[in-house]
Amino acid sequence: MKKLYKDTKKAYTRRYRVKHADKVAKYNKEHSADTVSRIQARREMVKKMGKGALRHKEIHHSNGNPKDNSKGNLKVAKFGHGGGAGKGNKNASGPHKKKR
Numbered sequence: 001m002k003k004l005y006k007d008t009k010k011a012y013t014r015r016y017r018v019k020h021a022d023k024v025a026k027y028n029k030e031h032s033a034d035t036v037s038r039i040q041a042r043r044e045m046v047k048k049m050g051k052g053a054l055r056h057k058e059i060h061h062s063n064g065n066p067k068d069n070s071k072g073n074l075k076v077a078k079f080g081h082g083g084g085a086g087k088g089n090k091n092a093s094g095p096h097k098k099k100r
Contacts, residue, residue: 034066041069045076 017024041059053076060077061068 037067037069041066041074044069045074049076 038059041061042054045059046054056079058077058079060075062073062075065073
């Protein structure tokens with residue numbers, strides 16, 4: 001059942017990317033700079049604290065701007081901390097959350 005679901009999801013994703021190539025390209029262009037900045041922030045914190053100290057943790061940007069990698073803006077947070085400077089990430093779910 002899981003394989004069927006995965007295959008169906010892959011097929012839908014491929015069709016969407018072909019049909020809406022302009023939307024996908026626009027999204028990737030807008031968000032690639034944020035992703036690069038987040039990776040750079042993590043590298044800076046690894047140099048500062050060590051790789052072991054950041055295992056299963058995320059780097060949090062206090063002001064919510066991923067492009068602002070100043071020392072005062074970067075903090076270590078638990079995995080799945082909610083992210084952003086606002087109300088948190090409503091879509092956060094996964095193996096890191098305990099089901100009750």
